[in-house]
Amino acid sequence: MDTCGSRSVNKKDGAEDRALRWTQTFIPTLKEDPAEAQVPSHRLMVRAGLIRQLVAGAYTYLPLGLRALHKAIRIVREEMDRAGALEILMPAIHPAELWQETGRFADYGDTLMKVRDRKGALLVLGPTHEEVVTDLVRNHINSYRQLPVIFYQIQTKFRDEPRPRFGVLRTREFLMKDAYSFDVDVPHLNQSYERMYQAYCRIFDRCGLKYVVVEAESGPIGGEASHEFMVLADTGEDALVECERCRYAANLERAEIGEGDTPPPALNEKQLRKVHTPGRSTIEQVSGFLQCLPQQMIKTLIYLADGEPVAVLVRGDHEVNENKLRRVLGASRIELADPDTIQRVTGAPVGFAGPTGLRLKMLADRAVMLISSGVTGANEADYHLVGVQPGRDFQPDRVADLRVASDGDSCPRCSGTLRLRRGIEIGHVFKLGTKYSAKLGANYLDEKGQSHPIIMGCYGIGINRILAALIETSYDAKGIIWSVSLAPYQVLVLPLNVANAELMRTAERIYRELMEQGIEVLLDDRDARAGFKFNDADLIGLPLRVVIGEKGLQRGEVELKWRHQAQSFTVPVEQAASRAASEIRSALQRLA
RNA sequence: CGGGGUGUAGCUCAGCUUGGUUUAGAGCGCUUGGUUCGGGACCAAGAGGUCGCCGGUUCAAAUCCGGCCACCCCGACCA
Structure with missing residues (x-):
């Protein structure tokens, strides 16, 4: 590339520090949020000129x-x-045969990117x-x-x-x-x-x-x-x-x-009783219809474990954790049974299965056993049982931790709360x-x-x-707040008026001294208004900012400011570079 | 793969319902000149668009209809 062409507005710049001067590098910042960005990191990475999308993903x-x-x-x-x-x-390109050897060619399915070479051989782009x-x-x-x-x-x-x-x-x-x-x-x-x-x-x-x-x-x-x-x-x-x-x-x-489940309130039903629940097949419908709480219900799910049907009981407000289920059963494949299988093994359509009278291998989550009087399916279309008592009305083959944890559950290792x-x-x-x-x-x-x-x-x-x-965890309304170790540059040197020759000489000197000290520095040499440059500085979020302004210079001072702190501080001009360098070094030290 | 949404200038969007006074617009950005200059200035003059693509309806399509594509969101799925 010809670097001596139309872009060399600042004739004094050599090619060697091009990436270190704002006017000579490429930082396309955006004032407005890109329409497609939903999360802060995406929004800010685009706005701060870090990335641009080519296609989805x-x-x-x-x-x-x-x-x-x-x-x-x-x-x-x-x-x-x-x-x-x-x-x-x-x-990055692999022969498909290698993936077929381990069986993962099939397991990975459509997630595997595939290409054919000119001979027609199938290649995989390595995931x-x-x-x-x-x-x-x-x-x-x-x-x-x-x-x-x-x-x-x-x-x-x-x-x-x-x-x-x-x-x-x-x-x-x-x-x-x-x-x-x-x-x-x-x-x-x-x-x-x-x-x-x-x-x-x-x-x-x-x-x-x-x-x-x-x-x-x-x-x-x-x-x-x-x-x-x-x-x-x-x-x-x-x-x-x-x-x-x-x-x-x-x-x-x-x-x-952990084992610290609290039992749900008991129903007023002591005896097992069959009730008509026409068309109510979900937990929500049945609990609404019978005026009970979801946690007073026993959800009975029919799974196929390596093809064998099993009944799995969890409380109405809980979800089955299929990983736990697979491990407890020692099965390699777990899936919810299809409606036909459910009809065959329970004698009822989906939504009316229950443990009582069910002739199937049966597993229950621990919380189910704490229900003193509950509601469950009657294994008959449009009927449920109320007053169901675990132990009396059914006996699972195994009680275990089978459900997906939720907020407030007890810790498996101590008496704390998850x-x-x-x-x-x-x-x-x-x-x-x-x-x-x-x-x-x-x-x-x-x-x-x-x-x-x-x-x-x-x-x-x-x-x-x-x-x-x-970025997702370190930003504010103005922009990114980089850690010193990941920041694209460690220090931003920001002269407020590039038309002021003396001010620019000072900025250039600080910039050179910082580079000599091994500090990664970006010089904002753009001829723009202060507010504009400050906003971009906050947006790209470099950790330490050194501002050189006319007023400060008259007092022999420049301003230093950490991006993550609200307050700036001033130091004598001649100490600016060494102070900034030592600030950066000690910040890096703290992360090491 | 199911459901929803959006495609108009580099970016954010209006115009579409009800086709023709729109010669396709605004703000931001960009170029030139001038005034400004410590928290996204102002004035003036400009450059920039096959209105996602293909087809249809019509005297006439950014606008109506059909198909396709892309991107985004919710779900399913997933390191």
Whole structure:
């Protein structure tokens, strides 16, 4: 590109600091909110000139956004290296056959992006890389002497999401740090896992994020244990619970519930009695019709566990947690039964099933057993039973924690209370075990020459989400409030009047001195009014602002202001750069 | 995939119901000149649009009808 063309208005600028002068870089700020942006991070990232959308779920990172992204990448890379993980770079295009080997070609379904090459061969755009690393390892690692090893990469992933949304929070193309550990046995896996877990804590601490670590379901990736790193935000897509008293926290998909359920008020019905409830099949309809509370009702759901029908009882105001159900039953596949099956096993249409007289394997949530007199379906169309007493009128085969936790439930670990929160998932660590190594034949030979599948773990971080999550939790009415560690630049030098030569000389000097001290600085050399520049400064949210104005200069002073603080302070001109530099250094120190 | 919404200038939107005085508009942004200059200034003159695409109705379509596409929202789904 020709840099000497029409844009070189400021002739004194060399190419070397182009990115450091506002007039020479590209920061397209917007005064108005973009119509499509719903959440704060999306709105502000667009308005502050960090990103622009190309299609649904794919964004261009502009210079400011890219700088912040690079900051996050750098922190992640430093901590991965420090934890002893080895950086590699795997391809984004994978042969479909590799995915068919593990069965995930089918499991991933439409989320997998597929392309055909010129020969007609089917390729997959990698949504994650278990298959590819495991293929690498099976071909090149075969001895216990080569273990343990952790590989990681920072690479673009592709997932054809059913619904990309919330700006950079859920996209079809995104940057992910994915790491994979390989160990000889579970104790060693646990060590690798712990190492990654600690590295994640350091990464997110350094980013300045406030996060909680929650116990999580491992999802379709499989495995036995997993934790998610969540940034609490009302706009987050994930629901989780957090104990008010102890450190217990879990994704809602996983959250256990303590035994402290309080029984609902008893009905006035002591005897079992059949009542006519024409056309009332939902909890809402029946409780309204019979003038009872939903929590006095017993909801009877017929599930198919690996094809076998089972009855699952929960209180009317509760929901079944299918993950818990699957685990309790030891089943691999759980689904709600179809209407035909329900008619066949209960003798009634959907909405009238009940435990009394039901000849089926029956599981009940603990809260159900505390109902002293309840309402439930009569296994007969248009009839319900009232005065139902667990133990007397039915006896489940098993009582367990089967429901989705809700706000106010008791903590499974202490006597505290669980609170429902929303969060943004920024990192996830899993113990995979041998799921992939067994399928792909990634084995090692032990000291005795015996072959075993390698024990794996996998560890992901959504790099783009780090930025979005930070902004989502750190902004005000004026704009973004960056942490020092992720900010695209650390200091903004803002001369108020670029036409004043002496003032500009001072600004340039402070700017040079800051650069010499290794501080990342942006000089707002635009010929614009003060208010305009202040508003843009607040919008892009650089941590420290140095304002050089005529009045201050007459007193020999410049103004320093932290973006996150309301008050500014003045320092003598000659100390401005060193003071700003030391402020930044100590702020960085606090995050390290 | 189901339901809803929106596509008009770089951005935010009006105009569409009731087709023709609209030669397609406003504000912001952009260009030029001037006045201003510590919290999104003012005046003047400009540049910028196949009204998402294709077809239909009509003497006449941004406006009515049909189809398609894109984007957004709710749900389902999902790291």
